Amino acid sequence: MTRGAGLFALQELDLRLTALHGEIARIESELQGDDQLDRLRVEVVQAQADADAALANANAVDHEVSELTRHAKRLEGRLYGGGIGNPSELVMLQRELDTLREKLAVADGELLVVMESAEAADAAVRATEAAVQAREAYREASREPAEQHLIHTRDELGVIQTEREQLAAQIGASDMSLYTRVAGRHHPAVVRLGGDSCGGCHLPLGILEARAVRSGSELIQCSNCDRILAP
Numbered sequence: 001m002t003r004g005a006g007l008f009a010l011q012e013l014d015l016r017l018t019a020l021h022g023e024i025a026r027i028e029s030e031l032q033g034d035d036q037l038d039r040l041r042v043e044v045v046q047a048q049a050d051a052d053a054a055l056a057n058a059n060a061v062d063h064e065v066s067e068l069t070r071h072a073k074r075l076e077g078r079l080y081g082g083g084i085g086n087p088s089e090l091v092m093l094q095r096e097l098d099t100l101r102e103k104l105a106v107a108d109g110e111l112l113v114v115m116e117s118a119e120a121a122d123a124a125v126r127a128t129e130a131a132v133q134a135r136e137a138y139r140e141a142s143r144e145p146a147e148q149h150l151i152h153t154r155d156e157l158g159v160i161q162t163e164r165e166q167l168a169a170q171i172g173a174s175d176m177s178l179y180t181r182v183a184g185r186h187h188p189a190v191v192r193l194g195g196d197s198c199g200g201c202h203l204p205l206g207i208l209e210a211r212a213v214r215s216g217s218e219l220i221q222c223s224n225c226d227r228i229l230a231p
């Protein structure tokens with residue numbers, strides 16, 4: 001393996017390690033909590049509060065209808081009971097009763113509307129509760145596969161870390177520090193030749209440089225972009 005190829009292989013391992021670290025963090029976060037489930041639970045609480053308010057409203061209107069009905073019955077009793085002989089008093093009672101019946105008609109109409117709202121709010125509570133249950137069931141079912149995946153990913157991380165240590169031990173200290181320095185500025189830091197050109201910036205190399213990269217006699221960097229070149 002040439003020095004450039006060695007660094008290229010090291011870079012491949014580093015990329016894999018970064019991906020594995022990311023995957024482990026993702027699975028751990030997935031196992032720990034669930035934003036979607038949290039959101040759904042908040043929706044249940046909100047829906048229940050809406051349903052409580054709608055029910056309270058329906059009860060208030062229902063109470064108002066009962067009161068108006070009772071009041072109207074009382075007036076009817078006085079009006080048609082025969083106890084009042086004064087015609088002007090009868091006219092006033094009749095007017096009062098008419099006004100009351102109009103109010104009652106309005107309140108009856110309102111009662112229908114608020115009862116429908118209360119039923120819709122109840123349905124919304126049941127729907128959000130069902131969504132929470134479905135999400136909980138999904139999480140329960142996916143827990144074991146996720147835990148297995150986490151174990152395998154950690155195993156693979158260990159294997160790749162060992163591979164990297166072994167490879168790094170074969171690479172000279174100056175090559176390692178060059179790789180670290182270039183990797184701080186370029187991703188990827190090590191590129192393969194594309195024909196006789198730099199695989200990073202695509203500028204053509206000199207014939208001698210390209211030959212040196214292929215033979216691996218020395219470590220060559222692109223004179224334009226500074227990347228390390230591998231055959």
Ligand SMILES: [Zn+2]
Binds near residue numbers: 198202203225227
């Ligand atoms: Zn270049």
